[in-house]
Amino acid sequence: MKTITVLTGLALLSLSLTSCLWEQSNAAQPGTAGVSSVSPSTDTQILEQQIAYGKHLVEITGCNDCHSPKIMTPQGPAPDPKRLLSGHPSDEKLAVVTDKSVLQGYVLFNMNSTAATGPWGTSFSGNLTPDATGLGSWSYESFKKALREGKFKGLDGSRMLLPPMPWPNYSTLTDKETAAIWAYLQSIPPVRNIVPAPMPPTG
Numbered sequence: 725m726k727t728i729t730v731l732t733g734l735a736l737l738s739l740s741l742t743s744c745l746w747e748q749s750n751a752a753q754p755g756t757a758g759v760s761s762v763s764p765s766t767d768t769q770i771l772e773q774q775i776a777y778g779k780h781l782v783e784i785t786g787c788n789d790c791h792s793p794k795i796m797t798p799q800g801p802a803p804d805p806k807r808l809l810s811g812h813p814s815d816e817k818l819a820v821v822t823d824k825s826v827l828q829g830y831v832l833f834n835m836n837s838t839a840a841t842g843p844w845g846t847s848f849s850g851n852l853t854p855d856a857t858g859l860g861s862w863s864y865e866s867f868k869k870a871l872r873e874g875k876f877k878g879l880d881g882s883r884m885l886l887p888p889m890p891w892p893n894y895s896t897l898t899d900k901e902t903a904a905i906w907a908y909l910q911s912i913p914p915v916r917n918i919v920p921a922p923m924p925p926t927g
């Protein structure tokens with residue numbers, strides 16, 4: 725009886741070790757898992773799981789709040805499915821703030837909540853779709869660096885990302901999570917949109 729219990733215990737342990745290793749090996753190759761290669765059937769399955777998990781993460785971490793232009797619904801503003809995660813629309817003209825006193829101690833958002841004005845000036849959320857004007861030309865490594873270290877374009881030596889991009893909140897994302905978010909973002913429809921450069925404070 726004792727032997728059976730021990731054996732069952734060992735079997736369970738090795739099962740859970742196997743699944744741990746499986747997870748680790750997926751996490752260890754996030755770049756490839758996000759897009760290409762490996763053996764077709766299993767890989768498609770893994771990729772589909774990653775995309776679904778990435779979609780969930782993007783939704784609960786609020787990327788759409790700032791990176792998706794909105795449409796009005798009975799529940800209020802919601803992400804526009806046609807421009808999902810495409811960043812601040814290049815053709816949106818921001819209203820000029822004539823009464824500067826409204827900026828004292830406040831942060832001002834546009835209606836899409838894709839642009840924000842505060843002590844840092846005005847920043848515009850980036851295009852996260854796989855279009856060439858978005859993350860199309862990015863490597864997975866750059867994406868990870870942008871999210872975890874707050875580097876513009878994810879490049880060493882580039883400027884830090886401006887508020888309100890809450891990258892410090894994302895600095896502890898695991899490889900598995902960043903890989904899933906990347907896989908999802910690479911799977912959404914590409915939207916052509918050249919996001920304007922940030923503007924310095926007007927004083």
Ligand code: HEC
Pocket residue numbers: 781782785786787788789790791838847848849850851852867870871875876877878884885886887888889890894905922
């Ligand atoms: C509260 C608003 C806000 C939220 C939430 C937010 N972002 Fe951002 N994000 C921004 C803004 C604004 C910028 C542009 C900052 C700048 O120009 O320095 C930005 C920039 C980025 C960049 C860099 C773009 C570039 O060209 O360097 C990436 C990548 C990014 N965000 C991904 C995400 C992801 C993924 C999420 C969700 C996990 C997210 N953001 C959530 C506002 C936000």
